[in-house]
Amino acid sequence: MLGKLVRKVTTGESNYTTKRCANADKTLSIRDTYVAWGNLARLGRLRPWAFTLLINYVNPYSKSVHFRVTTLERGLCTAVMKEQTRTHNPFNSIHAGALFTFGETVSAMAVFSRLGTKSRAIPTGANIEYFKKARGLITATAEFSPGELAGRQEKTSELTIVDSYLDTVAKMSIQWVIDTK
Known part of the structure; x- marks a missing residue:
């Protein structure tokens, strides 16, 4: 579940339907920290909490x-x-x-x-x-x-x-x- 969330947030995809690889998700998310931070902006005050969850996952x-x-x-x-x-x-x-x-x-x-x-x-x-x-x-x-x-x-x-x-x-x-x- 969190792997799909990481993939959506870091790439900005709205529908993620292809099979995922856990290592690919981790690599992608840490390299796109700035993109992930921007994509979480719609969460408002929950953004720091959600972003920290992603970093802790990676x-x-x-x-x-x-x-x-x-x-x-x-x-x-x-x-x-x-x-x-x-x-x-x-x-x-x-x-x-x-x-x-x-x-x-x-x-x-x-x-x-x-x-x-x-x-x-x-x-x-x-x-x-x-x-x-x-x-x-x-x-x-x-x-x-x-x-x-x-x-x-x-x-x-x-x-x-x-x-x-x-x-x-x-x-x-x-x-x-x-x-x-």
Whole structure:
């Protein structure tokens, strides 16, 4: 059922009647994040929730941090994550691993929103610098401005994670190998 929904949302098809392949649905949906976000606009306030369901279907590990995408534009993604006991460390703050997962997922959506359906991006490295304990509502904003994309290139996306007081909690940069076709 969700596979059909993913296919409809990512391609904009109104009637999907051909047999589907689960892996093809996943590949298509993650490469067309920007198209999927646009197609969900008619849901209004339910769009962030529905889009997060699709992302969690494609990337089940990201489901562990319970985030919501609030903005998705070409090369820009903003998402929020609420502090929960399941993401706590022993020091009563959000675990560094949860922040890393959250940051990498948001960065991937910013990168994939700039790529075509035939292009692919693979993260090859990530650097994260923590400035203070993460508590409360956390917001991550990823920017990806690659310039000209042609052939195989290495590019970097930048991400900032802030808390509800707008204090910087962490900064992250992810190196991507992008292969355009």
